[in-house]
Amino acid sequence: MGDYSTETISHIDREFISDLLRKGERLDGRAFNEYRDIEVEVNVVAAKAEGSALVRLGNTTVVAGVKVLVGEPYSDSPDEGVTMVTAEMSPIASPLFELGPPKEDAIELARVVDRGVRESETVDAKKLCIAEGKKVYMVFADVYPLEYDGNLIDASSIAVNAALLTTKYPEMKVEEGKLVQTGEVLSLPLKNVAVEHTVAKIDDILILDTILKEEFVQDCRFTMAVDKNNNFTAMQKGGGSGPMSLELIDQAMDMALEASKDIHKVVDDAVKSVE
Amino acid sequence: MAVYFQKREVVVPGQLLAEGRYRASFGTYDEGGKIFSSLVGLAELRGNTVKVVALEGAYIPKEGDLVIGTITLVAGNNWKVDIGGPYGASLHANNALRRPYSDDISEYMDMGDVIAAEVIAFDRGSGPFLGMKGRGLRVLQGGMVLDVSPAKIPRIIGRRGSMINMIKDHLNIQTMVGQNGRIWIRAPNTAVLRLAIKAFKTIEEQAHTSKLTDRISEMLAEEMSKIGSGVEDETDSEEDSIADTVSASETEDEKASEEVEPKPEKESKTESEATTDTEDESVDVVAEVENNEEEEVDEKQKEEVKEK
Amino acid sequence: MSPETKPDFLISPEGLRIDGRRTDELRPIELKVGVLKQADGSASIRQGKTYIIAAVYGPRELHPRHLTLNDRAYLRVEYRMATFSVPDRKRPAPSRREKEISMVVANALKPALFLEEFPKAVVDVFVQVIQADGGTRCAAINAASLALADAGIPMRCLIPAVAVGKADGKLLVDLGDEEDKYGQGDVPMAILPTTDEITLLQQDGMFKKEELLEAMQMGINSCKYLHELQKEALRRAYVKKASENGDEDDDDEDDDFDDDMETDLGEADLMEDE
Numbered sequence: 040m041g042d043y044s045t046e047t048i049s050h051i052d053r054e055f056i057s058d059l060l061r062k063g064e065r066l067d068g069r070a071f072n073e074y075r076d077i078e079v080e081v082n083v084v085a086a087k088a089e090g091s092a093l094v095r096l097g098n099t100t101v102v103a104g105v106k107v108l109v110g111e112p113y114s115d116s117p118d119e120g121v122t123m124v125t126a127e128m129s130p131i132a133s134p135l136f137e138l139g140p141p142k143e144d145a146i147e148l149a150r151v152v153d154r155g156v157r158e159s160e161t162v163d164a165k166k167l168c169i170a171e172g173k174k175v176y177m178v179f180a181d182v183y184p185l186e187y188d189g190n191l192i193d194a195s196s197i198a199v200n201a202a203l204l205t206t207k208y209p210e211m212k213v214e215e216g217k218l219v220q221t222g223e224v225l226s227l228p229l230k231n232v233a234v235e236h237t238v239a240k241i242d243d244i245l246i247l248d249t250i251l252k253e254e255f256v257q258d259c260r261f262t263m264a265v266d267k268n269n270n271f272t273a274m275q276k277g278g279g280s281g282p283m284s285l286e287l288i289d290q291a292m293d294m295a296l297e298a299s300k301d302i303h304k305v306v307d308d309a310v311k312s313v314e
Numbered sequence: 315m316a317v318y319f320q321k322r323e324v325v326v327p328g329q330l331l332a333e334g335r336y337r338a339s340f341g342t343y344d345e346g347g348k349i350f351s352s353l354v355g356l357a358e359l360r361g362n363t364v365k366v367v368a369l370e371g372a373y374i375p376k377e378g379d380l381v382i383g384t385i386t387l388v389a390g391n392n393w394k395v396d397i398g399g400p401y402g403a404s405l406h407a408n409n410a411l412r413r414p415y416s417d418d419i420s421e422y423m424d425m426g427d428v429i430a431a432e433v434i435a436f437d438r439g440s441g442p443f444l445g446m447k448g449r450g451l452r453v454l455q456g457g458m459v460l461d462v463s464p465a466k467i468p469r470i471i472g473r474r475g476s477m478i479n480m481i482k483d484h485l486n487i488q489t490m491v492g493q494n495g496r497i498w499i500r501a502p503n504t505a506v507l508r509l510a511i512k513a514f515k516t517i518e519e520q521a522h523t524s525k526l527t528d529r530i531s532e533m534l535a536e537e538m539s540k541i542g543s544g545v546e547d548e549t550d551s552e553e554d555s556i557a558d559t560v561s562a563s564e565t566e567d568e569k570a571s572e573e574v575e576p577k578p579e580k581e582s583k584t585e586s587e588a589t590t591d592t593e594d595e596s597v598d599v600v601a602e603v604e605n606n607e608e609e610e611v612d613e614k615q616k617e618e619v620k621e622k
Numbered sequence: 623m624s625p626e627t628k629p630d631f632l633i634s635p636e637g638l639r640i641d642g643r644r645t646d647e648l649r650p651i652e653l654k655v656g657v658l659k660q661a662d663g664s665a666s667i668r669q670g671k672t673y674i675i676a677a678v679y680g681p682r683e684l685h686p687r688h689l690t691l692n693d694r695a696y697l698r699v700e701y702r703m704a705t706f707s708v709p710d711r712k713r714p715a716p717s718r719r720e721k722e723i724s725m726v727v728a729n730a731l732k733p734a735l736f737l738e739e740f741p742k743a744v745v746d747v748f749v750q751v752i753q754a755d756g757g758t759r760c761a762a763i764n765a766a767s768l769a770l771a772d773a774g775i776p777m778r779c780l781i782p783a784v785a786v787g788k789a790d791g792k793l794l795v796d797l798g799d800e801e802d803k804y805g806q807g808d809v810p811m812a813i814l815p816t817t818d819e820i821t822l823l824q825q826d827g828m829f830k831k832e833e834l835l836e837a838m839q840m841g842i843n844s845c846k847y848l849h850e851l852q853k854e855a856l857r858r859a860y861v862k863k864a865s866e867n868g869d870e871d872d873d874d875e876d877d878d879f880d881d882d883m884e885t886d887l888g889e890a891d892l893m894e895d896e
Contacts, residue, residue, distance in 0.1 A: 371775075
């Protein structure tokens with residue numbers, strides 16, 4: 040997902056994309072800092088998952104589901120629950136994704152989306168405690184790409200956020216050493232929501248929300264998680280080893296800050312649609 | 315004796331199409347004198363032959379096909395070429411270069427190069443093998459390659475090339491249509507390129523509808539008038555000599571044709587530009603294809619069908 | 623996490639099932655063809671609350687090479703459940719259950735396919751269970767079969783599948799989750815609808831021979847009904863494309879059957895109106 044330096048990319052594709060960009064254009068007519076159309080549908084796995092969302096970003100589609108379980112806290116944080124994001128690059132989504140155990144890029148996808156959630160402290164871990172040292176809620180958000188046409192990271196970030204923000208789970212308590220339901224239904228205790236923006240560098244040009252053909256020829260990509268107060272909560276440079284100047288990083292950060300308003304709104308609107 | 319479908323009916327696998335003295339052709343199978351569809355497609359009766367025109371499907375090479383591929387490996391005197399579909403192709407230097415050639419054939423063509431080539435041999439146990447001795451076959455420069463479903467290529471070419479020629483007339487683009495579902499397009503500017511892509515994609519989506527040529531023609535005329543003359547022509551004209559798709563005549567290649575028994579040049583043209591070239595009444599033939607060769611191809615096709 | 627408890631009865635005194643169905647009644651089924659753009663063929667199925675997407679890639683080059691079959695294509699099925707598709711979170715790595723189901727789904731589909739048309743190649747079928755509510759392997763077969771047709775893989779026929787089972791001593795078709803969990807048995811099956819031959823057959827629970835034979839007959843009947851739904855879904859996907867635009871087909875034109883034979887690519891000739 041992003042580093043295609045080992046694939047044979049046709050010279051025609053490579054030159055075509057760079058030429059277009061040099062002329063200030065993209066194949067689908069978008070501006071460099073423009074996302075494709077985004078559709079978010081929440082509660083798509085209503086019967087089994089505590090939260091879920093399907094996101095279409097152009098022709099990229101991902102589905103995310105949240106499970107809330109009860110488990111034991113880590114010994115070094117006895118009063119804190121656990122949040123974890125995983126992602127797979129399911130072969131269903133692209134002829135480029137292979138069967139078998141997750142490879143580096145699948146793990147990177149999961150880690151980058153995970154950090155966007157965890158480092159911004161989307162879910163307040165302290166409030167996930169049921170009984171200190173004994174029982175805490177464990178929140179798992181898992182992402183499955185269904186169609187891959189570039190920019191899985193941002194699509195996954197939107198899906199995970201929309202799923203977490205609409206998660207509903209039964210409140211549990213410990214009574215006489217036993218775990219029982221209280222009968223209340225809870226939403227996740229949220230602290231700070233951040234969405235991720237991925238900028239690709241091709242030559243000395245930066246573009247947001249790459250389609251696959253653009254990703255094929257990128258030198259590298261740069262992902263930034265931005266919260267609603269314009270804080271950067273996580274970053275990752277990946278998708279190829281091309282170096283980036285400070286100047287370009289500065290420019291990329293501005294692109295992310297500018298886009299983040301719209302993406303936060305997309306998530307919020309999806310959440311509102313079911314409230 | 316009975317036929318159970320309407321002309322152009324969309325049929326599905328397992329659907330009973332005919333019973334009695336009918337012959338099962340492409341997209342069908344015969345079980346105990348009953349002919350069933352093996353594909354989702356359009357059922358067709360020709361004489362007493364029943365066939366189903368596929369609406370989807372991977373590219374299966376056929377001798378004489380024009381294909382567009384990407385070189386993925388140079389090994390000894392062979393290039394490995396990705397042409398899509400289940401079978402990776404190979405191209406031997408003898409079928410592409412004039413002898414003598416250098417030991418290191420990557421000097422001529424290297425990984426990542428996109429080529430227009432012809433399928434010179436294929437059976438499902440080995441191959442396909444490509445050749446580049448035909449007219450217009452070469453390394454493609456510039457432009458872009460659009461992927462469409464290989465099953466839709468005949469429609470994109472049109473009867474005797476009617477569709478593709480109409481598109482070229484409207485847009486003034488250079489293009490080459492590979493039977494493997496890859497279309498190389500070089501347009502004077504991005505607006506025209508987008509329009510070409512739109513036209514090809516529309517044909518792909520609506521391939522099984524009627525009067526498509528007219529609708530595409532209208533659409534292109536309308537859109538071109540909007541684009542108008544305001545847009546600069548951005549193509550550098552140096553390569554205009556190889557402009558006109560497959561029908562570009564290249565004397566260079568003709569000289570080279572003494573080795574390895576090249577396919578008759580016109581055959582790749584017949585296959586790609588006028589796949590269904592079988593009737594004689596229409597005069598507006600795309601090509602300078604001669605009638606005897608048409609028949610030759612025709613015979614070959616008949617045999618193929620019989621083999622099934 | 624939503625803990626489920628065993629219902630008091632699976633068949634009501636009136637002979638109806640927990641969700642109000644008759645014993646031979648299927649759950650509401652929605653089949654869609656062509657739901658994923660990247661795949662060569664795709665289909666989705668919603669059967670009750672079960673929701674599954676199947677994608678087909680191929681025929682394409684097979685890696686790793688040692689799996690190559692010289693006389694036909696290799697049919698590779700990968701059945702996977704999303705971690706969130708079940709009440710407890712499923713571990714992300716493929717389980718033994720998923721591997722076994724992948725195999726039986728492949729075996730259920732194979733008799734319908736003309737794999738010999740693509741020696742050495744692979745046809746990949748990827749099944750993703752988004753939500754599991756009973757009968758996922760059968761639903762997977764229903765969707766996968768449509769995805770294969772959508773990919774243009776030549777086949778004898780579509781393959782329908784259904785699970786028959788037993789609860790409170792009665793035979794039931796299309797088991798829901800509770801019936802599966804708390805019932806007395808489960809017989810998932812698939813058939814070749816052109817011959818009624820069975821291509822998938824498994825059994826859990828306890829049955830007498832007569833019961834099994836009756837169960838399989840019920841299954842065949844339900845499969846036939848499912849097969850009609852499959853054909854309808856496939857036709858709908860393609861006819862819709864055809865009629866969206868320019869449905870001005872003049873059907874009364876002369877059929878020129880004396881046309882010369884075409885190649886298999888004769889679509890242009892076939893369709894062009896003069």
